[in-house]
Amino acid sequence: MKTLIALCFLACAARAGLKWETTEVRLEVHPAQASASAVFRFSNAGKEAVTIGDVKVGCGCLAPQLAKRTYGPGEEGELTIRFDLGNRSGPQSKTTTVRTSDGQSVDLVVSGNLPKAYDVLPAMMRIGGTEKTKTARLVNPNPIPIRLLSATSSHKELSAELKTIREGFEYEVLITRKPAASNARAVIRIELEPPPGKSDAKILKLYAHAP
Structure with missing residues (x-):
């Protein structure tokens, strides 16, 4: 045994x-x-x-x-x-x-x-024929600042401009429809500053459509 x-x-x-x-x-x-x-x-x-x-x-x-x-x-x-x-x-x-x-x-x-880096409102925008510009608001819900560096549009007829309201906490992205825009769709890429010790960061996205 x-x-x-x-x-x-x-x-x-x-x-x-x-x-x-x-x-x-x-x-x-x-x-x-x-x-x-x-x-x-x-x-x-x-x-x-x-x-x-x-x-x-x-x-x-x-x-x-x-x-x-x-x-x-x-x-x-x-x-x-x-x-x-x-x-x-x-x-x-x-x-x-x-x-x-x-x-x-x-x-x-x-x-x-x-944790979420930013609340993006609205995340999708429709810019009608009589409209020229719409604005998305981005708010950092965290207690630490996170800088936004740039906003880039994927479509040349829908331009994107990043506007600082409160550095590290609140921004606006202005999407402008150019005269030649027709059924244009764009992805707006918003670049974040990398965290300490890191070489890259998340990319935020919002979407725009000009029928």
Whole structure:
């Protein structure tokens, strides 16, 4: 009986596989931040090499990164999952499923409550034939200032001008319909100042239509 127990123990140890420090990472991000990375650390607790095979993300906004696929007994590693935040806000929970050569599977979760950088009102504007200009108001709901740098229109007949009302907290975007505009549609891209220590930031968007 003792021999059988010992054999079972050895068999379990041999197929112990990857041991993860945590299966959920909660992100804390700046409102203007464009992306964030969650790092999941692990070690091979078994007595045989383990290969990470399928890494299936539950959202196109996730991008997994591994230094290598196979880890020997006792070897440590980490899986980094980059989360493209886009203009998402509010509670978020994104899952990545990892399957290994020993038949094991684990769900890794990236979560967090993402703050909104700016409220944009309205986000869609229709500029009729007798109208020349319409205004969108942008308000920062956070206690920290976030500067807006520029507003750029995708259509030459619908120009965009950024106007500062209160630096870092309140702005207006003036969309002007030019005489030649006919059934013109434009995406207005509003560039934010990158957060401290970051090289990029979110891009806000609003939409204009001149029938």
